[in-house]
Amino acid sequence: MKIGEVATRSGCHPETVRYYERIGLLPAPPRTASGYRDYRSTDVDRLRFISRGRDLGFSLEEIRSLLGLAEDDGLSCQDVDRLARVHLVDIQARLGDLQRMAAELERVIGSCSGGERGQCVILDTLRRPLTSTEK
The missing domain is CATH 1.20.5 (Single alpha-helices involved in coiled-coils or other helix-helix interfaces)
Known part of the structure; x- marks a missing residue:
């Protein structure tokens, strides 16, 4: 899905999606042959996780840590x-x-x-x- 759709589904503004990608909270998605970002449903889930963390007052660095914990099955x-x-x-x-x-x-x-x-x-x-x- 393109950035507009991932933004709508996640509740984030497209510029926020780009920002999270720039700072490494959201992995850079693959690009289509025409150069458009090609997001997946896992990106929507991750953006919702980040947004909910922000709603709860977690800093971006704390959210980065929480994402790391969420992705590490050994923890x-x-x-x-x-x-x-x-x-x-x-x-x-x-x-x-x-x-x-x-x-x-x-x-x-x-x-x-x-x-x-x-x-x-x-x-x-x-x-x-x-x-x-x-x-």
Whole structure:
């Protein structure tokens, strides 16, 4: 199948398909006599795997590792489990950071009097350095 069809079936934009091929996440497909890329259903599956990994927040390098694990019949599920657990810890840390940011924004917004821009609490907060409790 041509790039338009593989893009449609996988849910990826054609330029994303080309990008994944350029960085080695998707093997370069064979070309037809007229020079068109000739993708297979396994390429669609791989693109869906990559897209789903991105949806779950995995970096491209983590997805590269997961693809390697998926293709190595000699590895156990423990290797995949270990990578997923590390990623989960990272997500939980980011959630904590986001919750702290939301709380600080709520505090700053709550103290905003809606007065003149020169006296804006929100802008003043952004100008001052972080305290040790905000880091």
